[in-house]
Amino acid sequence: MRYWEFAENGQEVAINRARLPRHWYNYLWNENYVALVSQLAQGYSLSQDKMGNRIDLVAKRMLFIRDKNTKEYWSANVMPPDPLNFKAIHGLGYTEINYQRNEIGSSLRIFVPRTERLEIWSLTLENLSSQTKELQLFPFVDSLVDGPEKAQNYYLSKGYFDSKNDVIIIDSECAFDAVERSYNWLGSSQKPVHYDSRQSAFIGYGSFQAPDVLYFGQGQDSDCEMEKPILALETHISLKPNQSKTVHFFVGSALSKQEIHEIKAKYFTTDNINYEFEKLKDSIKDELGQNSFSTNNSDLDSFMNYWLKRQISLGLQWARVRHNGYRDLMQDIAAFSFINPKIALRHFKRVLAYQYSDGHAPRTFL
Incomplete structure (x- = not known):
């Protein structure tokens, strides 16, 4: 049985098996931020300034659900993989993970808005039982802001809760966009009950996949200094029988706390988030142009008309992601000129600015 198929006229890939041969990543990005999101929400993310300086933010994503009464817990991103009641959708600019467990239906959507160094997780929960459910939600991000975990590492960042913005922050030195500090944060559309950094x-x-806070039943309100930092919150939600609610979580890198405040003001309502989500889809549709490819093979048509174009679009902005290869960027810009000449020209001028005055080009800028 094939474990995936194109849907929505080829603009989505529906995945019906959680445990694939390997993680199947969807790339979500704007000009400042890129996130890899698999069918189980795994993958990393980073921000980049115009000179190729980077802030490595996400190393792992988890969104735990805990039933306060039964003490059972699981994850909305289905880690560890569960073969039952699972469906993931990779769309153009978003990924959605649908799951059902313990009489709770969940839908987790992740997307990167058009401009900010940010990813937005929207979790919709539905109570499928005849009893009221009291649930605890634990969004968690393992971060690479201060590097990976090592027994003898020196961690120089600080983790703490910013009560003014109601977000958990990893405050770190950086050389990024002419500033010296970054504020890497996790927030919620609901007021947090506990936090951990x-x-x-x-x-x-x-x-x-099974942290101690789920065993003990609540977050520890931990600050962090000279230890491995993470981002985690705890929020609560009550669901009557057949009731559904949506909670949003925000993961991003900011260059000031004021920037966090402005993002909260812009996005911390469902209407504003859904407006941005629709605008994002419209902008991607416009970017991919009107050229179409038609054969007697519908899968090939879907790949050529949407996903190959989308892949080239990633390349003209982020090259191969791991670094900004000058040749990689230019060859993808050339390919995209057949899809959307206006956007290709803008990126051609952007990348050409890195060329030396004597005509030589850098191998990469990072």
Whole structure:
């Protein structure tokens, strides 16, 4: 049985198996931020300035759900993989993970808005039982802001809760866009009940898929200094039988706390988020142009008309993501000139600015 198929006239890929041969990543990006999101929401993210300086933000994503009464817990992103009641959708600019467990239906949508260094997680929960459900939600991000976990590493960032903005922050030195500090944060559309910024407090003797806070039943309100930092919150939600509610979570890198405040003001309502989501889809549709490809093979048509174009679009902005190869960028810009000449010309001028005055081009800028 094939574990995927094109849907929505080829503009979505529907995945019906959680445990694939490997993670199947969807690339979500704007000019400032790129996120890899698999069928289980795994993958990393980073921000980049115009000179190729980077802030590595996400290393792992988890969104835990805990039933306060039964003490059972699971994840909306279906880690570890569950073969039952699972469906993931990779769309143009978004990924959605649908799951059902313990009489709770969940739908987790992740997308990157058009301009900000940010990814937005929208979690919709539905109570499929005849009893009221009291649920605890634990969004968690393992971050690379201060590097990976090592037994003898020196961690120089600070983790703390910003009560003014109601977000958890990893405050770190950086060389990025002419500033020296970055504020890497996780927020919620609901007021947090607890928070954690220290891995040893949140994970403890557990694991990334079963942290200690789920065993003990609540976040530890941990600050972090000279230890491995993470981003985690706890919020609560009550669902009557057949009731559904949506909660939004925000993961991003900001260059000031005022920037966080402005993003909250812009996005912390469902209407504003859905407006941005629709605008994002419209902008991607416009970017991919009107050229069409038609054969007697519908899968080939879907690949050529949407996904190959989208892949080239990633390349003209982010090259191969791991670095900004000058040749890679230019060859993808040349390919995209057949799809959308106006956008290709803008990126051609952008990349040409990195060329030396004697005509030589850098191999990469990073």
